[in-house]
Amino acid sequence: MTTATTEKKRRGGVLREEFRNPERRTAYYMVLPALLIILIVAFFPILQSINLSLRQATIIQAGPFVGLENYKEMLENPDFLEGLTNTLIFTVASVALEFFIGLGIALAINRAFRGRGLVRAAVLVPWAFPTVISAVMWRLMFQDQVGIINYVANSTGLVSEPILSDRTLLLIGVILVDVWKTTPFMALLLLAGLQTIPGDVYEAARVDGANVWQRFFRITLPLLKPTILVALLFRTLDAYRVFDLFWALSNRELESLSTFVYEGVRISQLQFAQGNAASVFIFVTAFLIAIFFIKVLGMQTSTEE
Amino acid sequence: MTQSRREGGVLGGRKMRRRDFLRVGGAGLAGATLLGAAGCGGGGSEASGNVVFAMGVDTSGTLQGLVDKFNKQNKGSFQVTYREMPADSGQYFDQLRTELQAGASEIDVIGGDVIWPPQFAANGWILDVSDRFPESERQQFLPAPIDSLIYDGAIYGVPWFTDAGMLYYRTDLLEKAGFSEPPATWEEMKEMALKTAQDTGTKNGFVFQGSNYEGGTVNGLEYIWTHGGDVLSGDQVIIDSPESVAGLETERSMVAEGVAPEAVSTYKEQETDPAFLGGTSVFARNWPYMYALASDPETSRIKPDQIGVAPLPAGEGGQSFSGLGGWDMMINANSQKQDQAWEFVKFMTGEEGQTQRALAATLLPTRKALYQDPKILNEVPVIRLGKEAIQSTKARPVSPYYSDMSLKMAEQFNLSLKGDVEPAQAVKTLQQELTNILEQAG
DSSP, X not given: OOHHHHHHHHHHHHHHHHHHSHHHHHHHHHHHHHHHHHIIIIIHHHHXXXXXXXXXXXXXXXXXXXXXXXXXXXXXXXHHHHHHHHHHHXXXXXXXXXXXXHHHHHHHHHSOOTTHHHHHHHHTXXXXXXXXXHHHHXXXXXXXXXXXXXXXXHHTTSOSXXXXXXXXXXXXXXXXXXXXXXXXXXXXXXXXXXXXXXXXXXXXXXXXXXXXXXXIIIIIHHHHHHHHHHXXXXXXXXXXXXXXXXXXXXXXXXXXXXHHHHIXXXXXXXXXXXXXXXXXXXXXXXXXXXXXXXXXXXXXXXXXX | OHHHHHHHHHHHHHHHHHHHHHHHHHHXXXXXXXXXXXXXXHHHOOSXXXXXXXXXXXXXXXHHHHHHHHHHHTTTTOEEEEEEOOSSHHHHXXXXXXXXXXXXXXXXXXXXXXXXXHHHHHTTOBOOOTTTSOHHHHTTBOHHHHHHTEETTEEOOEEEEEEEOEEEEEHHHHXXXXXXXXXXXXXXXXXXXXXHHHHHTOSEEEEOOOSSSHHHXXXXXHHHHHTTOXXXXXXXXOOOSHHHHHHHHHHHHHHHTTSSOGGGGGOOHHHHHHHHHTTOEEEEEEOTHHHHHHTOTTTOSSOGGGEEEEOOOBOTTXXXXXXXXXXXXXXXXXOSOHHHHHHHHHHHHSHHHHHHHHHHHOOEEOBGGGGGOHHHHHHOHHHHHTHHHHHTEEOOOOOTTHHHHHHHHHHHHHHHHHTSSOHHHHHHHHHHHHHHHHHHHO
């Protein structure tokens, strides 16, 4: 009659409790079509991908079951490893740079000043360009015949070869372009978070004699933590799946995880199975990154905590 | 009391409306799905009886005219519809592959890139036309385009128009430096380029396409072929040979000896054009289309009379070969209108069809006879000037797995050109990788 039975009632009773309530029931029915569509449109291809990645798949047929062999081959493929290294370096470097610069910009435009609305809109301009267009535009600037950046870099002796022909320089270039493009997005996300911090907290701190650094580290950062985590997760996942920037700026030279998948699945005739395995790999690891953020770093996923 | 009644009334009313909403919403969703399915099913079928011809975007504007002419000639029996496909060859290939693989394509005639036939034929997607296209007929066409259509002993289409890699040179600059003839060997070309560039103060001696892409494969292959090497012999990979190494070494020496700019390893056609047409290069390796660009002052700072065209130089003791480009006509193996499709193919690849395209769009014909035609030779200078190059073309390795092979070759040629890898090593790596590809394919 005590804890055991009440728990059992609670466990088995939750579902019945939900469905017995007519309002709740209607709510579930209304969500059902959307859920079905998500299942069909999203889950089915994912399951099919996983299924194909465990087989010797080609474009035409699914092929016999081979277990984890595709994954083994993929991990031994130097192109895949190169893509993985490039993607990891790119993700860490660009997200870190975007975060620090974005935080700086957000703090700067957090104060009310004349023309703030205009500045905020102007700051968004790089973000508004479609990635492919800015990639091609920057590529022209890096190019040896007409590129201004290449010209300046080579004449000041910073670089001794055409930027586009060296893989390391290309990676640096791609990171810089991504920072140029996405820092505004980070800045605005962080700005939105900053604006939820009430001004009186700062007032009280100032009265108590806290200086700028103490205010920043003891008040701003902790209160901003949820926003920071959301912004970091978004950017990390986006950077992890980068494709168009790499493909358009380096014209197929620079490999990332997604370009490896594309080459395997669309261009090559024989790499289909590996490309497919790589796409499942990206899916699983991206999922793990998200879970890491939520569980380990304590990102909030709803307002009821 | 009033509150509860109001609540009850309002709640009751809302509940009724909610149920109604659910009913209406459900019916609407079902109706929309049905409409969608019906729409998709209905839109697929063509006006029955029309032969569908697929080809990429026609920048010359002559294709529709030819199709209309054919339709007029065949009024009463059947008509042809031109279905425009993506301008990018890679995207066009993807779309075709998706449709043909699903087995549900409405396309009857395919205007395809010269590297596609073996890849389609191996999957049984295009029609074997060996009996309709006998040996006697094949003799009337240039040999290399015919080779590109042969797979497993059978021929799978008809050559339509062709492309060949050519050596462009500045006649005025060469004259100033004291040269009157284009070079016959790579060594000669390097000497001439360096001396002319120095004497006339031109920035670059030579530009070509060395980037990691299909064009890079073609350029690299041209160096290998002109030194006597080759990639495939039947089913054997024979790229590992001293001739191939010599070829790649020559390509590398272009940059190492300062004849070509270092950035040439990032060049495609779009970078080669402004380099040569802008007047900053003495020599250039490019396709015939660049000649037409020279007559347009918006795209070129130099004029056609300053340009000469020659076959590519050869290696010591080797023969000149040009990379074969171009487009072929193929028929969908699942087409229900094969005879009519064949009629259309004969028309487009016939003397009349090819002559029209040559005159109106400066596209190179594939029929040998047309290279003796005075009208064509007069009105399309690049054909007259490039005749030798066009007639010494060589097809890229004919294999159903060419896409994979090309990816590997483009990468190694690019690494060798940049000096990241020794030509001998690049060739060995390719021997290994290409053999793996063919073995995997089984």
